[in-house]
Amino acid sequence: MSVNNVPVGPFHPLLEEAEYFNLVVDGETVVDIDMDIGWMHRGHEFISEQRTFTQSIYLVERICGICSTSHPLACVHAFEDVDNIEIPERAAYIRTLVGELERIHSHLLWFGLAGHFIGYDTVWMWAWKYREPILQMFEIISGNRNHYGMMRVGGVANDVDPNRIPEMMKILDMVEEKMNMIAKIANDDPVLRSRLKGVGVLTRQDAVDFCAVGPTARASDVPCDVRRDEPNDAYGMVDFEVAVLPNGDVYDKFVVRVLETIESAKICRQCLERLQTVKGPILNNVKEITAGEGIGRYEAPRGEVFHFVKTDGSNRPIRHKVRAPSYNNIPTYVASCKGIPIADALITLASVDPCYCCTERSLKVIDVNHDPFKVDLLQLSREKTQRIRREIHE
Amino acid sequence: MDNNGFFEAMSDKVGETIEKKLRYYFVVDNENLLEVVAYIFKTMGCRLSTATATELYQGIEVLYHFSHDKSGTYYCPRIIMPDKKNPQMNSITPVVRGAEWIEREMAEMFGIDFVGHPRKEPLLTRNNLTVRKQPLRITRVS
Numbered sequence: 450m451s452v453n454n455v456p457v458g459p460f461h462p463l464l465e466e467a468e469y470f471n472l473v474v475d476g477e478t479v480v481d482i483d484m485d486i487g488w489m490h491r492g493h494e495f496i497s498e499q500r501t502f503t504q505s506i507y508l509v510e511r512i513c514g515i516c517s518t519s520h521p522l523a524c525v526h527a528f529e530d531v532d533n534i535e536i537p538e539r540a541a542y543i544r545t546l547v548g549e550l551e552r553i554h555s556h557l558l559w560f561g562l563a564g565h566f567i568g569y570d571t572v573w574m575w576a577w578k579y580r581e582p583i584l585q586m587f588e589i590i591s592g593n594r595n596h597y598g599m600m601r602v603g604g605v606a607n608d609v610d611p612n613r614i615p616e617m618m619k620i621l622d623m624v625e626e627k628m629n630m631i632a633k634i635a636n637d638d639p640v641l642r643s644r645l646k647g648v649g650v651l652t653r654q655d656a657v658d659f660c661a662v663g664p665t666a667r668a669s670d671v672p673c674d675v676r677r678d679e680p681n682d683a684y685g686m687v688d689f690e691v692a693v694l695p696n697g698d699v700y701d702k703f704v705v706r707v708l709e710t711i712e713s714a715k716i717c718r719q720c721l722e723r724l725q726t727v728k729g730p731i732l733n734n735v736k737e738i739t740a741g742e743g744i745g746r747y748e749a750p751r752g753e754v755f756h757f758v759k760t761d762g763s764n765r766p767i768r769h770k771v772r773a774p775s776y777n778n779i780p781t782y783v784a785s786c787k788g789i790p791i792a793d794a795l796i797t798l799a800s801v802d803p804c805y806c807c808t809e810r811s812l813k814v815i816d817v818n819h820d821p822f823k824v825d826l827l828q829l830s831r832e833k834t835q836r837i838r839r840e841i842h843e
Numbered sequence: 844m845d846n847n848g849f850f851e852a853m854s855d856k857v858g859e860t861i862e863k864k865l866r867y868y869f870v871v872d873n874e875n876l877l878e879v880v881a882y883i884f885k886t887m888g889c890r891l892s893t894a895t896a897t898e899l900y901q902g903i904e905v906l907y908h909f910s911h912d913k914s915g916t917y918y919c920p921r922i923i924m925p926d927k928k929n930p931q932m933n934s935i936t937p938v939v940r941g942a943e944w945i946e947r948e949m950a951e952m953f954g955i956d957f958v959g960h961p962r963k964e965p966l967l968t969r970n971n972l973t974v975r976k977q978p979l980r981i982t983r984v985s
Contacts, residue, residue: 660941
């Protein structure tokens with residue numbers, strides 16, 4: 450079998466992120482998949498070794514536009530782990546607040562995209578509409594809607610204005626109400642259940658074998674969550690549940706994210722309440738980081754973000770390793786995509802939550818029986834939903 | 844700190860150990876690597892977060908990061924290859940399937956030969972033939 454030209458992508462004006470998949474199909478069934486990454490390799494690890502500790506935090510913030518607080522948070526955890534540096538209590542609540550807000554807006558983004566892929570354009574527009582006030586909360590807290598610049602070794606850069614907390618509580622009320630509505634849709638809509646149940650199953654054993662993380666693992670009955678396993682910042686001081694479901698299909702991944710979003714809103718509310726009473730500094734004065742090794746991690750919306758640093762007593766790391774959650778989750782496609790209909794490939798790939806509006810445009814589909822041909826996966830996916838809708842309503 | 848019985852079971856296969864809060868870094872010889880990793884991954888139920896390769900003065904170092912999620916502890920086996928010109932070690936991918944990508948990445952970035960790896964081809968630079976070989980070693984003169 451030969452690999453021929455790519456119709457569109459992985460680099461294209463429409464794409465916000467470059468990914469490339471080869472799907473091998475036999476008729477309507479996917480029989481194999483191969484992934485090709487490296488299109489976005491920007492050498493962050495190498496650049497970080499030329500920067501001071503504080504500069505490295507700003508650098509890793511630019512790794513991802515959606516997880517723009519998860520990487521700096523894991524990075525400062527790694528630097529703090531070298532010397533077991535403690536942070537003030539108020540800073541801990543602010544870090545957790547920002548991290549959980551990021552989870553809400555990332556999951557809402559995913560709900561919108563997933564809805565669009567399966568023909569639920571109303572869900573798409575609603576989810577993105579409800580995401581907007583969360584970005585406004587970021588602006589209230591940090592002054593920025595994205596790339597917040599909040600994290601520092603030993604604390605945070607900006608305090609939360611107590612006078613703005615009631616305003617943020619109202620936004621959380623609205624988001625919680627709307628998330629409950631989306632949860633009700635997931636629970637009640639027979640079309641959605643038929644469309645997503647049993648699709649793209651990742652078994653528990655495969656999730657363990659591939660070392661999957663985040664909602665991808667938790668929807669396959671693997672209960673790993675950094676927030677509970679190693680509760681840093683304020684996670685040991687707030688109440689929350691870790692959502693774990695057993696089936697490993699796209700539906701369970703959807704429900705895990707819905708439940709997580711509701712839990713995140715609860716965590717944010719607790720943090721804002723404590724920030725009204727907990728006073729004190731937001732930053733410990735860290736003068737130096739000694740020679741050693743440090744591991745930092747944070748439960749990003751897509752799973753565990755991992756940073757490792759090796760220091761020599763100077764003002765910069767001599768080695769800085771970064772591992773994002775999709776690096777562990779994307780290889781699970783080998784297990785979850787084989788044997789599924791081509792119409793389900795799009796939502797199965799999207800269920801892991803890579804930055805996906807680009808991915809479906811850079812797919813190459815190879816028919817084992819014929820020459821390479823092009824198909825519109827988005828159209829196939831939406832047509833399948835319409836077919837199920839007609840069958841249910843007739 | 845409770846080490847979940849690891850050091851008792853692997854006492855003759857683990858070398859110099861650095862112990863920190865919820866972190867164990869320990870040296871393992873290449874011939875014992877697969878046995879130690881199998882114990883960590885299969886018996887203890889740890890998850891591989893990733894691995895880090897570093898060029899040091901004494902050689903090329905590979906440090907695996909296994910997370911024991913139940914206790915929040917990291918177990919990090921360390922392998923040091925003194926031969927910088929031809930670094931070679933056993934691949935753990937036959938035991939831990941999730942190690943395939945990171946070992947391919949370390950191989951292309953540092954020139955390490957992972958013996959027994961099922962797919963020896965570049966991961967990140969496959970489509971860019973102009974990239975220098977072993978790019979993460981270019982500023983570290985041996």
